[in-house]
Amino acid sequence: FKDRGQRMIAAGDPDVKSALQIFVKDLDIVYAEAKALQSPIPVASAALQQFISGVGLGLGRKDDSQVVKVYEAVTKTPVGIKGSGDSAVAAKEQKEGDEVGDFWKMEDGTLEEILEVANEPCHFVALENEYTRVLKVKFVPGYTTCAHRHAEDSLYYFLVEDGLKVVNHVKGSAPQCDCMDFGEVRFGNHKEDKPLVHKITNMSDKDMFCIDAEVIKRPPVVSVIPLVAEYHELIKTREKCRVYHFTLGPGQSTTISYTFFYLNIVLRGGTIKIGLGCSADGSGGISWEEDTKMGDTHWKEPCVNMRIENVGSTVYEAFISEWR
Numbered sequence: 001f002k003d004r005g006q007r008m009i010a011a012g013d014p015d016v017k018s019a020l021q022i023f024v025k026d027l028d029i030v031y032a033e034a035k036a037l038q039s040p041i042p043v044a045s046a047a048l049q050q051f052i053s054g055v056g057l058g059l060g061r062k063d064d065s066q067v068v069k070v071y072e073a074v075t076k077t078p079v080g081i082k083g084s085g086d087s088a089v090a091a092k093e094q095k096e097g098d099e100v101g102d103f104w105k106m107e108d109g110t111l112e113e114i115l116e117v118a119n120e121p122c123h124f125v126a127l128e129n130e131y132t133r134v135l136k137v138k139f140v141p142g143y144t145t146c147a148h149r150h151a152e153d154s155l156y157y158f159l160v161e162d163g164l165k166v167v168n169h170v171k172g173s174a175p176q177c178d179c180m181d182f183g184e185v186r187f188g189n190h191k192e193d194k195p196l197v198h199k200i201t202n203m204s205d206k207d208m209f210c211i212d213a214e215v216i217k218r219p220p221v222v223s224v225i226p227l228v229a230e231y232h233e234l235i236k237t238r239e240k241c242r243v244y245h246f247t248l249g250p251g252q253s254t255t256i257s258y259t260f261f262y263l264n265i266v267l268r269g270g271t272i273k274i275g276l277g278c279s280a281d282g283s284g285g286i287s288w289e290e291d292t293k294m295g296d297t298h299w300k301e302p303c304v305n306m307r308i309e310n311v312g313s314t315v316y317e318a319f320i321s322e323w324r
Contacts, residue, residue, distance in 0.1 A: 007065035009079055014063045021060035023051045023067075024121035032138075055121065055146050058094065058103060058113030098197055104147045104171055112147045114171075114197055120148035123212070126297055131217045131323055132263060134297050137210040141202050147171070150196040152214035153240060155321060156186045157265055159209040159294055166208070171197040180210075183245075183267050185319065187238050211265055211297065215240045215323065219261035221302050222324045229256050232320065244320040248272070253309035255280070262300050263321040269293035271312035278307045292316070 007014040027048040034041045053070045054060070068079050094103045094111050103111040118125050118135060122145050127134040133152070139145065158164055158180040169175040180186075190196050202208045218240070226234055226242055231254050236243040245267075248254065255278075269292040277285030289311060310316045 004065040007063055008068040014065060016061070016063045018064045019061050020051060020054050020064045020067060021115075021119055021121055023064050024048065024055055024060075025124070027051060028121060028139075035140075052121070052146075055115070056110075056112055058111065060113060060115055060119060060146070098149070098171065098195065100149055104197065115146055115148045117148045117150050117212070120146050122208075123148070126211075127299055129299060131219055131261065132299065133214045133216065134263070134299075135212040135214075136295065136297075137208060137212060139202055139208050141205050141207065143208075144201040145199050147197065147199050150188060150190045150198075150212075152216055153191045154188045155213045155215065155236075155241060155243065155263075156188060157211040157213070157267075157319060158182065158184045158186075159211065159267070160204060160206055162206070163204070164206075164208065164210075165203040167201040167203055169199045169201070175201075177203070183317075185236055185243050187236065187241070209295065211295065213263055213265075213297075213321065219323050221260060223260040223322065227258070227260075227320075227322070230254055232256075239324075241324060242322040244322070246318045246320050248308065248310040248316045250310050250313055250315070253307060255305055255307045257304045257306070258300065258320070258322075259302050259304075260322045260324065261302060262323065263319075264296075264298045264300055265319040265321065266292045266294055266296040267317040267319060268315055269296065270310060270314045270316035272316055273307075273309040273311045275307035275309070276303075277305070292318075 027044055030041065030044050031048055050067055050070050054067045057069060057073060059066050059069060072078055096103050096105055098114070100114055100116045102114050104114055105111055117123050122139040123135045123137050125133060126136045159182070161182050163182055164180040166178050167175050168178050188196060227244060231246055231248055233245045234242060235245050271289055271291050273287055273289050275285055275287035278287060
């Protein structure tokens with residue numbers, strides 16, 4: 001009460017000490033862990049819903065104390081003494097449009113702020129450099145994301161076993177049902193075409209798991225021709241990238257040269273042994289083992305004569321996504 005309570009009743013918007021949307025991410029992590037442990041957290045679950053409501057009201061980048069406005073909206077009763085200009089300022093701020101910070105007017109007349117995709121509570125930045133930004137997208141069945149905007153061309157990898165069903169509501173269009181197979185890869189042309197502003201509802205009975213890899217910049221080294229190598233299948237080609245499906249069964253090995261920068265995303269995990277400077281039988285040079293799991297993501301530089309061996313008991317599958 002001494003800290004946030006004072007900011008709740010102050011006139012105008014307080015300085016942002018901690019953004020409200022951060023609470024959504026943090027409490028969602030708490031919720032997911034509690035669910036995995038089968039531990040009830042009724043108070044934290046209730047709090048999470050209020051902070052989600054706050055983001056829906058366009059308060060995501062406001063100070064977290066402004067969750068109080070959720071209760072003001074429900075009860076129509078102001079808390080504390082508000083400045084006389086607050087209503088005019090709020091009206092001015094709620095500008096409809098397609099940019100981050102603009103508002104999207106829903107069918108029921110409510111306004112929802114459009115968030116930059118990395119600020120949407122279910123999108124977590126897993127990797128970022130000058131060539132790419134990779135976000136992991138996870139949320140529970142029945143959940144709908146906040147309105148968010150994709151402005152970079154992106155590769156989308158869908159990692160829900162048995163497939164995924166969603167309702168995709170793109171701004172300016174009616175909501176559409178969509179289905180994605182396990183291991184399906186799509187490309188979104190958001191920069192050269194038009195930014196994507198949308199909301200997604202998970203209609204499956206499993207948690208959503210998708211990886212969004214933004215194709216931001218051409219690396220200094222690229223390959224003119226596609227890779228032709230054993231155990232590699234070219235599954236997608238676009239002007240900025242190529243995607244290969246790499247499959248290695250137990251006991252199988254290959255020596256490969258990747259003459260390009262690439263993103264490695266594990267589809268089916270296992271134990272693999274990596275060797276550099278090794279002979280055909282794996283002796284000599286340096287080598288190490290990696291235990292991998294679905295969704296592991298790494299940015300890799302070009303390499304020559306890298307030996308990969310599946311030393312586990314399950315099939316190892318990964319996407320090798322070439323930046324070009």
